[in-house]
Amino acid sequence: MERGPGGPVPRHPLPGRPARPHDHRMKGASPMTDATLPVIDVSGLNSPDLDTRKAVAAEIGHACDTYGFFYVSGHGIPEEDILATVEAARSFFTQPLEKRMEIKSGATNRGYTALKESEHEDGKPDVNEGFELGFPVPPEDPDFDGKNPVRAPNRWPDLEGFREPVEKHYFATFELGMTILRGFALHFGLPEDFFTKTFKRPVADMRLAHYPPQTGEGVEFGTFDHTDHGVITILWQDHNGGLQVQSPEGDWLPAAPIPGTFVVNIGDLMSHWTNKRFRSTLHRVINRPGVDRYSIPFFFNPDFDTHVDPSDIPGIAADAEVLEPVTSGPYLIGRFSDYRHSWKEEDA
Numbered sequence: 271m272e273r274g275p276g277g278p279v280p281r282h283p284l285p286g287r288p289a290r291p292h293d294h295r296m297k298g299a300s301p302m303t304d305a306t307l308p309v310i311d312v313s314g315l316n317s318p319d320l321d322t323r324k325a326v327a328a329e330i331g332h333a334c335d336t337y338g339f340f341y342v343s344g345h346g347i348p349e350e351d352i353l354a355t356v357e358a359a360r361s362f363f364t365q366p367l368e369k370r371m372e373i374k375s376g377a378t379n380r381g382y383t384a385l386k387e388s389e390h391e392d393g394k395p396d397v398n399e400g401f402e403l404g405f406p407v408p409p410e411d412p413d414f415d416g417k418n419p420v421r422a423p424n425r426w427p428d429l430e431g432f433r434e435p436v437e438k439h440y441f442a443t444f445e446l447g448m449t450i451l452r453g454f455a456l457h458f459g460l461p462e463d464f465f466t467k468t469f470k471r472p473v474a475d476m477r478l479a480h481y482p483p484q485t486g487e488g489v490e491f492g493t494f495d496h497t498d499h500g501v502i503t504i505l506w507q508d509h510n511g512g513l514q515v516q517s518p519e520g521d522w523l524p525a526a527p528i529p530g531t532f533v534v535n536i537g538d539l540m541s542h543w544t545n546k547r548f549r550s551t552l553h554r555v556i557n558r559p560g561v562d563r564y565s566i567p568f569f570f571n572p573d574f575d576t577h578v579d580p581s582d583i584p585g586i587a588a589d590a591e592v593l594e595p596v597t598s599g600p601y602l603i604g605r606f607s608d609y610r611h612s613w614k615e616e617d618a
Contacts, residue, residue: 307333307337307339307340307341307515307525308329308332308333308337308340308341309340309341309342309343309528309531310326310329310330310333310340310341310342310343311326311342311343311344312326312330312342312343312344312345312446312449312450312453313344313345313346314326314344315327315449315450315452315453316449323452323453323456323462324456326453327452327453327454327455327456327457328457330450330453330454330457331453331454331457331458334454334457334536334544334547334548334549335547335548335549336549337515337549337551338535338536338541338548338549338550338551339515339525339533339534339535339536339551339553340533340534340535341528341531341532341533341534342446342450342504342531342532342533342534343530343531345446345449345531345532346442346446347439347442347443347446349530351435351438351439351442352439352506352566354435354438354439355435355436355438355439355478355566356508356564356566357435358429358431358432358435358436358478359401359436359478359480359564359566360564361429361431361432362401362427362429362432362478363399363401363478363480365427365429367384369427370382370384370399370427371384372427372428373425373426373427375402375425377417377419378418378419378420378422379402379404379419379420379422379475379606380402380403380404380422380423380424380425381401381402381425382399382400382401382427383399383400383401383402384399385397385398385399385482397481397482397557398479398480398481398482398493398555399479399480399482400477400478400479400480401427401477401478402475402476402477402478403424403436403437403440403475403476404420404421404422404424404473404474404475404476405444405471405472405473405474406423406424407421407422407423407424407471408423409423411423418574418599418603419603419606420473420475420574420599420602420603420606421473421574421599436476436478439476439566440476440568443476443504443532443566443568444474444568444570446504446532447469447474447502447504447568447570448466448469450502450504450534451465451466451469451501451502451570452465452466454540458544458583458584458585459584460583460584465501465572468572468573468576468598469572469573470573471573471574472570472571472572472573473500473571473572473573473574473598473599473602474568474569474570474571475568475569475571476566476567476568476569477566477567477568477569478564478566479564479565479566479567480562480563480564481512481555481557481562481563481564481565482557482562483557483558483559483560483561483562484556484557484558484559484560493554493555494554495516495552495553495554496552496553496554497537497538497550497551497552497553498535498536498537498538498550498569499537499538499539499569499571499601499602499605499606500537500538500539500540500569500570500571500602501536501537501539501540501543501570501571501572502534502535502536502537502540502570503534503535503537503567503568503569503570504532504533504534504567504568504570505532505533505534505535505565505566505567505568506532506565506566506567507527507533507563507565508527508563508564508565509527509529510527510558510561510562510563511524511526511527511558511563512555512556512557512558512563513525513533513553513554513555513565514553514554514555514556515535515551515552515553516551516552516553522554525553535550535551535553536548536549536550536551537550537569537571538550538605539571539578539596539598539601539602542578542580542593542596543578543579543580543583544580544583544586545580545583545586545589545591545592545593546593547586571598571602572598573598573599574598574599575597575598575599576597576598576599577595577597578595578596578597578598578601579595580592580593580595581595
């Protein structure tokens with residue numbers, strides 16, 4: 271959700287560099303405000319009662335069809351664990367720059383990304399910095415050859431008390447993502463493991479993001495308007511706000527922080543997988559004067575070689591137009607490489 275502009279989005283996206291259409295602006299949806307973005311208690315997805323699970327899945331499906339965004343409560347992640355992760359992030363970003371740069375991200379999404387590292391399609395940089403980690407990959411992993419930018423070992427700072435809470439939050443959010451995917455499957459009348467079975471060695475990255483206070487006059491974008499690339503993004507945001515979502519009418523509306531919730535949004539790959547039934551919606555982040563903003567987006571994407579075919583979902587094969595299948599990993603790499611400066615570099 272807050273990774274960067276994400277490049278243009280196609281009407282019928284295929285791997286490579288597509289172009290952004292207007293149909294991602296939720297045509298046909300009802301007017302949207304932060305008050306009407308639904309808050310869905312997802313605890314029922316863990317119920318032994320199928321009807322209870324289906325009821326929650328129906329709420330999620332409606333939110334994804336209509337807005338592409340929703341809040342989740344009942345997620346089961348303790349507040350104290352979240353705050354421990356935020357404190358770890360704060361301790362990392364308040365280190366001297368030279369310390370942060372010791373684990374600078376190069377040709378992979380691992381380690382530190384500096385301010386203005388990513389840029390919008392018009393060349394304007396995003397004003398945020400981050401620390402990124404992914405699904406654990408040991409150096410001896412047969413798929414790791416140092417050339418795949420979305421599959422690489424994590425890089426950790428030499429900072430006491432940092433790794434444990436960050437890893438704990440990663441795996442807790444991962445489980446939340448699996449729960450939501452089971453809801454997606456139920457919504458479409460599929461086996462509950464239809465999506466989750468593609469998450470054995472996933473391209474699932476988490477980012478600790480720091481947005482510094484706005485400097486100067488006018489509007490400063492922590493992240494310019496973009497859609498996310500992947501399946502879903504699960505976002506924790508602090509109380510300072512700044513996230514905005516574009517309405518069907520083209521207005522920018524706040525997705526205000528709600529205590530005890532995460533924000534979930536649909537990405538381009540999930541929109542493709544559902545033949546655009548689920549909406550991947552434009553959003554952005556505005557920096558605030560006088561305050562530092564912290565957020566933790568989790569970019570939840572399947573295994574690198576996942577075959578994403580909309581015709582596998584019941585009812586889609588009968589659509590007038592059905593999008594072509596894509597392979598998850600190459601699709602994501604094609605999108606990320608449009609705007610990540612460091613992917614043109616070598617890891618230090």
